[in-house]
Amino acid sequence: MTTRETDSKLTRRTTLKLGATGASSALLAALAGCTGDSGSGSGGDSGDGGGDDAGGSDGDSSGGSSGDLVTKNRIGSADASTTLTHWLLPTASHTQEDNPEHAKVYEEFFETWAENHSDTKIELEYQTNLEQMKTKLLQSAAKGNAPSMSQVDSFWVPNFTDHLQPVTDAIENPDDWYPFVKDVMVKDGEWQAVWKNTDCRALYYRQDMMDKYNDGNPPETWDELISVGKSITENEDMAGYMYNGGKWEATTFDNLALFWAQGGDLVDDQGNPVLDESGNKEALRNTFEFLKRTIDSGITPKRVANINDYALLRQAALNDETAMFLGGNWQISNIKQQVDSEEEAENWQVSKIPQMDPDTASTGTGGWTVGVFEQDDAKRSAATDYAGLFTDKENMGEFCKVGGYLPTRKSVFEEVSYFSEDPYMQTFKQLLKNGRARPGYPIYLTISSEWQTAAGKVITGQASPEAAIETMIQNVNAEAE
Incomplete structure (x- = not known):
């Protein structure tokens, strides 16, 4: 047409x-x-x-x-x-x-x-x-x-x-x-x-912790995130890093940025799952091995396996329970509304999500x-x-x-x-340049559900990353067939 x-x-x-409508400038x-x-x-x-x-x-x-x-x-x-x-x-x-x-x-x-x-x-x-x-x-x-x-x-x-x-x-x-x-x-x-x-999704971090442990800069890679997070966890009464890890969509969508930045794809142009293709499988394995590292290093508490609401991440941040977390852009408004001073609000800053390779970037976008x-x-x-x-x-x-x-x-x-x-x-604005939407095909619902299950098993130590993704791929392919 x-x-x-x-x-x-x-x-x-x-x-x-x-x-212009003349509405108040307050961002609800x-x-x-x-x-x-x-x-x-x-x-x-x-x-x-x-x-x-x-x-x-x-x-x-x-x-x-x-x-x-x-x-x-x-x-x-x-x-x-x-x-x-x-x-x-x-x-x-x-x-x-x-x-x-x-x-x-x-x-x-x-x-x-x-x-x-x-x-x-x-x-x-x-x-x-x-x-x-x-x-x-x-x-x-x-x-x-x-x-x-x-x-x-x-x-x-x-x-x-x-x-x-x-x-x-x-x-x-x-x-x-x-x-x-x-x-x-x-x-x-x-x-x-x-x-x-x-x-979009972003890394939220406390500027005072970065000043103290990383020369004022947020981590850009997984290795740097682990290193900075360990220093914080060992010297401060808080976790280094937290993220959505419970049984809900954000556990998949937030962490998909780690997979996408490696060049990974969930489906082909026809909506068929392609997780078992070598490059995609490697990116998937790397992603889940990183999740395991966050737990094994001690920078992330196992209780993230129960986080099924962004509000829980916000609460951890405001209660001095974490120095960094993976969250959504709207949460800076939540934080600003609930802290006691502008200085306290400005201590929370945002940056791109740390990736395996510092020269790559990705973030999930909805709407x-x-x-x-x-x-x-x-x-x-x-x-x-x-x-x-x-x-x-x-x-x-x-x-x-x-x-x-x-x-x-x-x-x-x-x-x-x-x-x-x-x-x-x-x-x-800069993060959106590398924004990516979830694939709108029916099989995504199965992929997401299996991702959440696999993440939970890796976080709680019930399965190795290799075993978790093998089960995930088998179940996704079986559903597709």
Whole structure:
């Protein structure tokens, strides 16, 4: 399917551009990707581990300052002759309660769209469970009765390739988007969805400990991490390094960066597992041997095998129980909110994840997209305009600022003051250059589950890295067959 003419695209983009909302500059803690720090009190539309809020009553009451253009279950005039449908979680709308500033941004986006589409309305259909939403959306799309558009986890997009309609007309300056975004979103020259926000993983470290034990610098390699961590563990009453090691998705996703940086791949272009290929198997073995080293060296306590919430890492950090941990970008906001002074907050710094080779880098990225399924030309154009609201540079900056997310466009980090003037955000900007999304194929769920099991056995000493990955590969291949 070809894109519409450039002139119409530019006219629509100019009309739909929304200026600054005037929301507070406070960054409320939220998660933009796959899992979240449950201690944050976030109201953001988090990906694979959050957003299970109920949709509330079915009444079509007013949404506030927008009057009858934006109500709880509708965007646009009730009298509009054309109707679109939009599936979304309550946390991805103006109805969210935990983050009023983010709700206000959504409301202003909705109102802007409604004012520019006077004869069209969007009926909002709230979904109450993430996995049920995915299953329902897959079934509806297969039957040809998908909603006009839907909130789609970036991780899901490859599952909907045969059903998503191009949103290329909504993309401003394709080269401005991070490579990991284009790797997933662009197929046969067309953009499948608008990836509106993301996140990343990083090494969190205490500057005072680095000053004392590593000349002020965070470790860049596994060997250096072990060395610095041992010095800290032996001389301070705290662990050197902690990470997610429990039975949950973050144990896989966070540590996948160690595997990816070695050039490892989980699946091929058809979604078939390739863990048993020599290079991938070696990268997998190296990764799990590193996890074993963290335990054997004493820098990491075995109790990380029970960490199944980012909040536990945050608590360890704030309780002086660890000098370094592998966490998500949103956690710096959590830390800032809970320490007693600015000086204490600034003692926690972030850097790239240490790798086996200092010249390599990788980090996992998640986040949400807006996908268009509508096939009617006129309706699809209106739905694409809605998705386009999130691509505008200023819009994306305000949306991500108040939601606690990272932008998917590089220029937002450079030209929106909140991101350009914050040293933490500038670090995340650099980390995203080596961002990578999980492969959105069904077999990944098995790979992740087996990874978590293998990690737990290695951490607790129940299996050697070699035995753990052999079992992992066998089980993944058996499921694939």
